[in-house]
Amino acid sequence: MTMSPGEDRTEPAEFASDDTGFPRAPLPISRPRADHFPTTQLTTLLSELRTLHGDDAHMRLAETIMRRYAEPLAIYARGSTLRDIAEPDELVHGYFAHALADATFLDRYLASGMRLRRWLMNGILLHARSVIRDRSRARRREGAPLEIAPPSTITATPESNAESAFDRAWALALLSEACGSVEQALIAEGRDRAWTVFRRHAIDGRSYVDLEQELGLGRQQMADLVRGVTRRLRARVLELLEDEGGDAADQLREVIRLLS
Numbered sequence: 054m055t056m057s058p059g060e061d062r063t064e065p066a067e068f069a070s071d072d073t074g075f076p077r078a079p080l081p082i083s084r085p086r087a088d089h090f091p092t093t094q095l096t097t098l099l100s101e102l103r104t105l106h107g108d109d110a111h112m113r114l115a116e117t118i119m120r121r122y123a124e125p126l127a128i129y130a131r132g133s134t135l136r137d138i139a140e141p142d143e144l145v146h147g148y149f150a151h152a153l154a155d156a157t158f159l160d161r162y163l164a165s166g167m168r169l170r171r172w173l174m175n176g177i178l179l180h181a182r183s184v185i186r187d188r189s190r191a192r193r194r195e196g197a198p199l200e201i202a203p204p205s206t207i208t209a210t211p212e213s214n215a216e217s218a219f220d221r222a223w224a225l226a227l228l229s230e231a232c233g234s235v236e237q238a239l240i241a242e243g244r245d246r247a248w249t250v251f252r253r254h255a256i257d258g259r260s261y262v263d264l265e266q267e268l269g270l271g272r273q274q275m276a277d278l279v280r281g282v283t284r285r286l287r288a289r290v291l292e293l294l295e296d297e298g299g300d301a302a303d304q305l306r307e308v309i310r311l312l313s
Contacts, residue, residue: 080232080256081225081312114162115153117296118173121230123149125170125222126177132215135181148180168298170223174216224311231289232256235282250275251282 123145130141138144152158162172239248250268253259254275261272268275290308294301 129219
């Protein structure tokens with residue numbers, strides 16, 4: 054379809070495909086993350102934990118944490134005084150190695166009644182303080198002067214908005230994980246065309262008008278496909294939120310707010 058330079062290219066209202074209660078297109082992700090772990094170091098850690106623990110529930114939680122939280126926790130560390138203790142990625146890896154190797158980790162988390170991301174944010178602060186204490190003790194034994202802040206001062210600085218950055222990174226990681234899962238499922242079902250339309254419109258931000266000739270589909274056809282994938286994606290996000298503690302519907306609303 055060829056359009057004149059002055060022709061309106063906005064989407065007609067009848068082709069709107071956004072599900073109520075879900076982030077509107079274009080979604081703020083560059084590429085769905087189908088990979089399970091961000092680094093070889095974390096993959097190695099998972100293998101070690103699998104040898105250490107035979108508990109399927111513990112391993113499932115460990116996999117979820119490493120897949121979903123490595124980047125948000127590193128972002129939190131970069132935006133807070135934690136960056137003065139160690140390189141953020143290394144601090145996160147050290148925290149995972151320490152916390153997830155503890156056989157009581159799952160029970161303590163469940164007993165806390167906290168949402169997973171708050172539990173982990175508190176946990177990395179406590180880990181950072183333990184790193185400071187260990188360094189301080191080592192320096193005292195060696196008779197060297199202390200060059201780092203006391204553990205009580207290790208916290209996110211309010212002006213850095215570290216907590217807000219962490220929450221948004223968490224929401225992005227969750228949405229990206231859900232997109233990767235839905236994409237793989239649709240391809241396995243032979244419905245890759247539905248994902249292609251969804252990706253071009255909802256992720257890349259292309260209009261139905263632009264895609265009509267390229268994909269050989271009508272605007273209403275594409276809107277229907279995007280609507281179906283959006284519903285499926287929303288359901289997958291809700292499933293993933295079941296791992297996070299608290300009410301999944303409430304947390305979905307929070308995801309939408311963070312990504313709006």
